Amino acid sequence: xxNFFSILLLAAALGCGDSHDHDHEGHxxxxxxxxxxxxxxxxxxxxxxxxxxxxxxxxGTTRLQMHAxxxxxxxxxxxxxxxxxxxxxxxxxxxxTITFKPTKQDGVTATDQPTSVYVAEIDWLNDTPTxxxxxxxxxxxxxxxxxxxxxxxxxx
Numbered sequence: 001x002x003n004f005f006s007i008l009l010l011a012a013a014l015g016c017g018d019s020h021d022h023d024h025e026g027h028x029x030x031x032x033x034x035x036x037x038x039x040x041x042x043x044x045x046x047x048x049x050x051x052x053x054x055x056x057x058x059x060g061t062t063r064l065q066m067h068a069x070x071x072x073x074x075x076x077x078x079x080x081x082x083x084x085x086x087x088x089x090x091x092x093x094x095x096x097t098i099t100f101k102p103t104k105q106d107g108v109t110a111t112d113q114p115t116s117v118y119v120a121e122i123d124w125l126n127d128t129p130t131x132x133x134x135x136x137x138x139x140x141x142x143x144x145x146x147x148x149x150x151x152x153x154x155x156x
Contacts, residue, residue, distance in 0.1 A: 049072060050140075052068075065117060065118070078141075085099070086100075089131045090133075091131040
């Protein structure tokens, strides 16, 4: 019986005790403990704070930026390189494809170097300012994450 309680205590200690919402299938975790989106966008916690993605609409455009960052031990960008990052979007009754491309920190200039900013040109965003998106695959620091979901709402 003593071993049973020791195992139970160990299991509780190893569990997620920081009040995250969990969606294990999508590797998307809510950010219930208070991180603020530095660019005023939609913040998504990837795999229990491995990193965070922030989705930000450039004002006056249909360009959606995706910033990768970490908050622990300090806030800093996460630079990695993928030729493109594909996502699907459920916009109204349609499924649409989004392709994020790597850019320099200015969010405009294309790059083939590791970066923390990826940008997608989304021509339908003015007509459908709210959608649910799913990143198909994300490879950072030797780890692969799939089906990262996010809900985007254009701020007026």
